[in-house]
Amino acid sequence: MNIGFDGKRAANNLTGLGNYSRSLIAQLAGFFPQNRYFVYTPKIKNHPQINRFLSIPNILTELPNVPGLFWRTSGIKKQLLKDNIDLFHGLSHEIPLGIHKSGIPSVVTIHDLIFLKFPQYFGRIDRFIYNLKFRYACKNSNRIVAISEQTKNDIIEHFNIDPEKIEVIYQSCDDSFKIASTDQLKESVRLKYQLPEKYILNVGTIETRKNLLTLVKALKQINEDHVLVVVGRKTKYADLVNQEIDKLNLRPRIIFLQDIPFNELPSIYQMAAVFVYPSVYEGFGIPVIEALYAHVPVVAATGSCLEEAGGKYSSYVSPFDHNGFAKAINHILDHPKVQKEMIEKGKDYVQRFNTEIISKEMMGLYTDVLKLHRSQHSNDAQLSTRPQRSRRSQRTSKN
CATH class of the missing domain: 3.40.50.2000 (Glycogen Phosphorylase B;)
Structure with a gap:
């Protein structure tokens, strides 16, 4: 064909x-x-x-x-x-x-x-x-x-x-996210970007719809021993985010990364304590899948398709409820047993997005279209x- x-x-x-x-x-x-x-x-x-x-x-x-x-x-x-x-x-x-x-x-x-x-x-x-x-x-x-x-x-x-x-x-997601990085690679990435031992991760373009502002507001109430690492291209919306960061005196607790080589991103996921995705609306939400494959607990926003991507063992909060996000994140950080269960259940759930399954579904669709x-x-x-x-x-x- x-x-x-x-x-x-x-x-x-x-x-x-x-x-x-x-x-x-x-x-x-x-x-x-x-x-x-x-x-x-x-x-x-x-x-x-x-x-x-x-x-x-x-x-x-x-x-x-x-x-x-x-x-x-x-x-x-x-x-x-x-x-x-x-x-x-x-x-x-x-x-x-x-x-x-x-x-x-x-x-x-x-x-x-x-x-x-x-x-x-x-x-x-x-x-x-x-x-x-x-x-x-x-x-x-x-x-x-x-x-x-x-x-x-x-x-x-x-x-x-x-x-x-x-x-x-x-x-x-790309198969590289499904492979555990070596300790040597993780340490190399950590040193290269000066990443702390404990951090919360957010990945995505810094734009209005992705709603980083809510996560910044939540950070004020989140355990102070955790830093927020944000990976993504900046837009004009980043100015508003920076204003809020300065207003809340959170500058020392936030690290912005941009233009990360694709082969280093899986390591950044795998070293995170929690992945947070407060996006107001998504068609699917690939970063959620990447986080689950990286064995990281997920907290995401309600209201679109993120529940489909994350499954019932991830945690969900109304998009603009920064208090709710802080509570959900702290609950995971403060309870290792909860964190472990979310990782295990998430690892099982994400298998439905296995590349072989999806490839077979797509080829089956092509075959049906051609036959008809x-x-x-x-x-x-x-x-x-x-x-x-x-x-x-x-x-x-x-x-």
């Missing part, structure tokens, strides 16, 4: 959608090496993480034959046909215009509809463009992959899509070649 992917983010982005794209394609290539996986991208970022991904034997990189502004949205179809692509997967909310008329079936992954749930976090033009792309992809793809039940419900609510068209297939597509085309072909009786002969036979 030749499977094509919108690879712009796989070949260029080092977070979020890029990680999802690379992990999924690499996992499929590993578990189903009999197929060829075509990554279509307008350019390639020169980075070790991306270079390793693109060097996997049955992954083929496809750059534009005829470069142009609209290659991903339209011009790509000629290359898909030339490469004899059996199925195309849009990994991040969009598919090429008119692909449903090309004879190539398509699948699209919808990660979230945050731009509709929280429009205040997006500019007007961005919302307009996202709305056009997402709606078009949901309407014209053969099947939709939602990365959580929450996202599936949002697609049904906002786009009025038949639930039967939507398949929930969860994400996993070929069956429909076979029926159409039979109808088009069937001799048509004239109206006159039909009237004669009736008489």
Whole structure:
């Protein structure tokens, strides 16, 4: 089978959608090496993480034959046909215009509809463009992959899509998070970033939706022997966070890290006492999965899909309840037995996001889409070649 992917983010982005794209394609290539996986991208970022991904034997990189502004949205179809692509997967909310008329079936992954749930976090033009792309992809793809039940419900609510068209297939995280770091590597990472022995961890872009401000407010009430380590790119929202840090005199208790090499991040997770994710809304919440694989207790926000990601043995608090977050975190820190149980139960729960399970689910979806597509085309072909009786002969036979 030749499977094509919108690879712009796989070949260029080092977070979020890029990680999802690379992990999924690499996992499929590993578990189903009999197929060829075509990554279509307008350019390639020169980075070790991306270079390793693109060097996997049955992954083929496809750059534009005829470069142009609209290659991903339209011009790509000629290359898909030339490469004899059996199925195309849009990994991040969009598919090429008119692909449903090309004879190539398509699948699209919808990660979230945050731009509709929280429009205040997006500019007007961005919302307009996202709305056009997402709606078009949901309407014209053969099947939709939602990365959580929450996202599936949002697609049904906002786009009025038949639930039967939507398949929930969860994400996993990179396999590096599932392997225990050596003591030597941990110590090396600890020294490099001056990490304390005891710390609470938060990972994610420092933006309004991720709600770091609530965690900062909670820190004032959390055991003073623990520091907060924040890993993530800063946005303008970080100014508001810093104002609160200074207001509460918490500067000595917070460490900000940015641009961490991907191979060092698992160690940072594994040395944490608690992972805290107060995000107001997520499509899934990969950092929660990464923390559970790292054997770290999780405290997350209610109200979106984080309960799906973390399971019932993680702890959940209303997003803006900083007192509730402080109480939940202190309860874990003060009770080693609770901490141990959360780690053990979390370790069991996270196995449902195992890469082999997810890869098999995705390949099963591809197979179903192809079978149905070929069956429909076979029926159409039979109808088009069937001799048509004239109206006159039909009237004669009736008489």
